[in-house]
Amino acid sequence: MLKSTYEGQNCSIASALEVVGERWTILVIREAFLGTRRFDDFQRNLGIARNVLQTRLGRLVDEGILERRPYQDRPVRHEYRLTEKGIDLFPVLHALRFWGDRHSGGEPPVIVRHRGECQGVIDDRRICETCGAEVSAREVVATAGPGYVPRPERAA
Amino acid sequence: MLKSTYEGQNCSIASALEVVGERWTILVIREAFLGTRRFDDFQRNLGIARNVLQTRLGRLVDEGILERRPYQDRPVRHEYRLTEKGIDLFPVLHALRFWGDRHSGGEPPVIVRHRGECQGVIDDRRICETCGAEVSAREVVATAGPGYVPRPERAA
Numbered sequence: 048m049l050k051s052t053y054e055g056q057n058c059s060i061a062s063a064l065e066v067v068g069e070r071w072t073i074l075v076i077r078e079a080f081l082g083t084r085r086f087d088d089f090q091r092n093l094g095i096a097r098n099v100l101q102t103r104l105g106r107l108v109d110e111g112i113l114e115r116r117p118y119q120d121r122p123v124r125h126e127y128r129l130t131e132k133g134i135d136l137f138p139v140l141h142a143l144r145f146w147g148d149r150h151s152g153g154e155p156p157v158i159v160r161h162r163g164e165c166q167g168v169i170d171d172r173r174i175c176e177t178c179g180a181e182v183s184a185r186e187v188v189a190t191a192g193p194g195y196v197p198r199p200e201r202a203a
Numbered sequence: 204m205l206k207s208t209y210e211g212q213n214c215s216i217a218s219a220l221e222v223v224g225e226r227w228t229i230l231v232i233r234e235a236f237l238g239t240r241r242f243d244d245f246q247r248n249l250g251i252a253r254n255v256l257q258t259r260l261g262r263l264v265d266e267g268i269l270e271r272r273p274y275q276d277r278p279v280r281h282e283y284r285l286t287e288k289g290i291d292l293f294p295v296l297h298a299l300r301f302w303g304d305r306h307s308g309g310e311p312p313v314i315v316r317h318r319g320e321c322q323g324v325i326d327d328r329r330i331c332e333t334c335g336a337e338v339s340a341r342e343v344v345a346t347a348g349p350g351y352v353p354r355p356e357r358a359a
Contacts, residue, residue, distance in 0.1 A: 057312045057352040059303030060233050060296055068226035070217075077216050132306055138298035138327060140216055146295055147215030150288055156213045171294060172328040172337065181328065196213040 066110050067136065071095060073143070075103050076129075076136055079113060081189060084126035112136070137184035138173060145171045154194030162188045222266050223292065227251060229299070231259050232285075232292055235269060237345060240282035268292070293340035294329060301327045310350030318344045 067073055074093055083089050090100055104127055107113040112133040115125045141159065148155040161167040162185075167177025174181055223229055230249055239245050246256055260283055263269040268289040271281045297315065304311040317323040318341075323333025330337055 057350070058230075058233070059300045059307060059311060059313065061230060061303075062307050063299040063303035064226040064229055068224070068229065070220040070224035073220055073224065074214075074217060077214070135302055135305060139295065139302055142294035142298045143219040144215045146291055147217075147219035149291060151215060151218050155215060157215065172330065174328065194213070 063139075066112070067139070069103070071099060072103050072107065073140070075100070075107065076112065076133065077140055079127065079129045079133065080137065080140065080184070084118075084128060085124075086127075089127070107133070134184045137187075141169075141173060142171070155192035156194040156196065157189050158192040159187050160190050162186050219295075222268070223295070225259070227255060228259050228263065229296070231256070231263065232268065232289065233296055235283065235285045235289065236293065236296065236340070240274075240284060241280075242283075245283070263289070290340045293343075297325075297329060298327070311348035312350040312352065313345050314348040315343050316346050318342050 067076065071093070074095075075089060078089055078092055083092055086100070086104070089095070089104070090097055093100070095103075104113065108115050108127070110132075111130055113127045114130050116128055117123055118126045144157065144159070159169040161169060161175040161177065161180065161182060165175060165178050165180075167175040169182055169187055170176050173183075180186070223232065227249070230251075231245060234245055234248055239248055242256070242260070245251070245260070246253055249256070251259075260269065264271050264283070266288075267286055269283045270286050272284055273279055274282045300311075300313065300315070315325040317325060317331040317333065317336065317338060321331060321334050321336075323331040325338055325343055326332050329339075336342070
């Protein structure tokens, strides 16, 4: 059960924001959707301070949005994977992306497409423009759009 | 053009969060969708400090999400109305509401319905479950759900 710190708020939007309302938190979740799993990769891709990242990842694990799984024994190393609850945030990120694209004044850096053979563009209702399928998070793939700029390389 | 403070982020989600990523900001927008227009009503409904509210409203006006309109001449008084850019945030709020409902463990406090005669429930793709219409923000109405708790009365 989510705890709300908003006095007198009986609202699902308020409870959702209580968990995911912080900006870096959403960007960590976006990275996880793009396939990032390891601490150092989150850190490099987001350019976020290690202590801030550690706090955000810990909070997301506590809230059941990410889970921490060992991927190596000696020494033990963990990676972070989206849970079902985390994957259920796909519509929120998709809606944010559409709004950002429409109002940024630039070309979209990312186009979300139907995974596999179809490759149709996914519309703002998460429906494939090519085959009409109502797609889930697992059926899409993020591809470079006309506004894509490769990430600057960082020193390892 | 939105300015991003996230180093090396070429991402519509990051730019969207740059504007609406703060939690109170989204709740102010939610209030505007529910029909709140006047400063004192935002203040009472959200239970937010007046200076915080003033800052958030000013930011939303600067970003073109709300507009300030005079509604009274002597003395001049203003109200805040969603612009088209603001109304375009409906899918984001709708997605946040669905996620909050699914993962809160409680009954939904609000059910979004097709406005007018239909009154069908709007699904998570913003499609009416009764008539199949792909609805926009102007075609829906928020109604009390099974988890609805009336707002506590506050002293005027």
